Amino acid sequence: MVEYLFTSPLKESDVRKLRVRDIVYVSGNVFTARDEAHHRALKWAEDGKKLPINLTGLPMYHCGPLARKDDGTWNIISAGPTTSSRMELYESDFIKQFEIPMIVGKGGMGQRTTEAMMNHGAVYAAFPGGTGALAAQSIIGVEKVFWLDLGMPEALWYLRVEHFGPLTIAIDSHGNNLYDSLYEEFKVNIAELKQKM
Amino acid sequence: MNTNDLGEVVERATKKLLELAVIELPIGVENALRGALKKEQNLIAKAQLTSMIENIEIARSKRLPICQDTGIQMFHITLGEDFPVKSKLQKIVQRSVQKATSEIPLRPNAVHPITRVNSSDNTGIHVPYIEWCIQPGTKMNIEVIPKGFGSENMSRLRMLSPGQGMKAVKEFLLDSVLEAGGKNCPPTIIGLGLGLGVDGVMRLGRKAALRPLPLRNEHPEIADLEAELLRLVNETGIGPMGLGGKTTALAVNIELGHTHTASLPVAVVFQCWAARRSEANIYSNGCVEFVSHEVKEW
Numbered sequence: 001m002v003e004y005l006f007t008s009p010l011k012e013s014d015v016r017k018l019r020v021r022d023i024v025y026v027s028g029n030v031f032t033a034r035d036e037a038h039h040r041a042l043k044w045a046e047d048g049k050k051l052p053i054n055l056t057g058l059p060m061y062h063c064g065p066l067a068r069k070d071d072g073t074w075n076i077i078s079a080g081p082t083t084s085s086r087m088e089l090y091e092s093d094f095i096k097q098f099e100i101p102m103i104v105g106k107g108g109m110g111q112r113t114t115e116a117m118m119n120h121g122a123v124y125a126a127f128p129g130g131t132g133a134l135a136a137q138s139i140i141g142v143e144k145v146f147w148l149d150l151g152m153p154e155a156l157w158y159l160r161v162e163h164f165g166p167l168t169i170a171i172d173s174h175g176n177n178l179y180d181s182l183y184e185e186f187k188v189n190i191a192e193l194k195q196k197m
Numbered sequence: 198m199n200t201n202d203l204g205e206v207v208e209r210a211t212k213k214l215l216e217l218a219v220i221e222l223p224i225g226v227e228n229a230l231r232g233a234l235k236k237e238q239n240l241i242a243k244a245q246l247t248s249m250i251e252n253i254e255i256a257r258s259k260r261l262p263i264c265q266d267t268g269i270q271m272f273h274i275t276l277g278e279d280f281p282v283k284s285k286l287q288k289i290v291q292r293s294v295q296k297a298t299s300e301i302p303l304r305p306n307a308v309h310p311i312t313r314v315n316s317s318d319n320t321g322i323h324v325p326y327i328e329w330c331i332q333p334g335t336k337m338n339i340e341v342i343p344k345g346f347g348s349e350n351m352s353r354l355r356m357l358s359p360g361q362g363m364k365a366v367k368e369f370l371l372d373s374v375l376e377a378g379g380k381n382c383p384p385t386i387i388g389l390g391l392g393l394g395v396d397g398v399m400r401l402g403r404k405a406a407l408r409p410l411p412l413r414n415e416h417p418e419i420a421d422l423e424a425e426l427l428r429l430v431n432e433t434g435i436g437p438m439g440l441g442g443k444t445t446a447l448a449v450n451i452e453l454g455h456t457h458t459a460s461l462p463v464a465v466v467f468q469c470w471a472a473r474r475s476e477a478n479i480y481s482n483g484c485v486e487f488v489s490h491e492v493k494e495w
């Protein structure tokens with residue numbers, strides 16, 4: 001287990017260093033995207049429409065922040081991760097299309113995402129679920145928010161973060177998926193528990 | 198107190214309850230998380246629990262919602278039949294939710310299920326969701342549950358055959374816990390509903406998931422079963438956030454009702470570790486007694 005401090009935009013050479021169970025802290029710009037923003041971004045790309053910002057090299061945070069506008073400025077109040085598995089549907093295409101080097105979320109992702117991460121040099125990092133107040137402490141500003149018509153949680157928030165973490169690498173760019181290997185262990189444990197009943 | 202003034206008290210108290218619920222985790226849950234941290238040896242498990250506890254402290258001291266998912270707001274209202282405000286309560290609760298959304302703030306989560314358009318104020322068709330109960334007396338009791346949907350999405354229903362018995366109930370529980378993995382933000386509180394029909398068993402499961410820690414079922418034999426199932430769930434090794442460890446659940450709570458002779462309905466309802474709730478009694482003279490939280494001034 002190694003600890004890293006990275007500044008975004010991330011370089012593929014940095015991302016390739018990471019292995020599951022490593023700990024990362026990120027500073028710089030990140031953006032949020034949930035189901036609806038994934039759907040729209042991919043639709044726009046398919047239609048040849050340019051996205052409002054260039055996402056290349058930016059960590060993507062699976063998060064629907066709770067934000068408040070004070071005197072015309074957005075402030076992030078609470079912003080923990082959302083369940084990443086819902087985005088499995090889009091993620092391999094998304095990583096490839098927009099060259100996303102890191103995804104931060106909770107609960108893990110599946111086989112297709114793991115393969116895309118191996119092919120395109122990306123990692124998945126877990127942030128503890130439910131810790132919205134803690135996460136908000138390292139979000140130091142909202143650069144801009146796009147697609148608010150999707151609703152506050154589903155909009156694309158372009159954020160500035162400082163020392164955002166600890167992020168636990170749970171899928172690396174070498175085909176290792178911590179959730180998958182743990183799932184196999186849990187399955188064996190449960191089979192044994194059932195046998196004892 | 199006249200009914201208009203009393204209505205205003207109810208509205209203000211409800212907004213306060215929403216604030217307390219989303220910002221201050223019940224002490225029973227916090228204690229259980231601290232207890233879990235002492236037991237864990239796995240480094241990743243310890244890190245998850247440490248962050249959760251740190252988060253609880255930050256939320257409390259900076260008055261921030263613990264989790265950005267402030268949920269779909271659910272209310273359980275037990276209304277005294279002689280409490281003067283009755284039919285207006287639905288509108289009053291709705292207004293409290295709208296005000297809480299902009300002032301606390303709460304994240305606007307309510308969307309139309311087909312168009313997915315967000316109503317922007319947490320209200321909509323049947324939302325906020327209120328369950329009613331009437332009892333003798335002049336007070337109303339109101340319980341507020343900002344229910345996050347990371348855990349809600351993993352809740353499960355199974356209509357078992359009577360012949361499959363309790364062994365199948367336990368297997369279904371373990372399968373549901375495995376399927377949820379880290380997605381429901383473990384360590385969870387698991388509500389196990391047994392009996393009634395499809396809707397009733399989910400309500401029983403929900404009631405069980407919302408029971409304050411560390412209360413056990415009032416029947417000793419069911420309380421023993423709760424303890425046995427908690428051991429079973431924690432032996433899966435799934436752990437905090439599904440990253441491995443000894444604490445997959447903080448409690449397994451059971452609520453049951455009689456059912457049809459042809460069925461064995463089972464509900465597994467998950468409540469995430471950020472198991473937020475608040476409760477108060479409101480009296481017809483306008484006095485408000487906060488039950489779940491210590492409130493000096495409001």
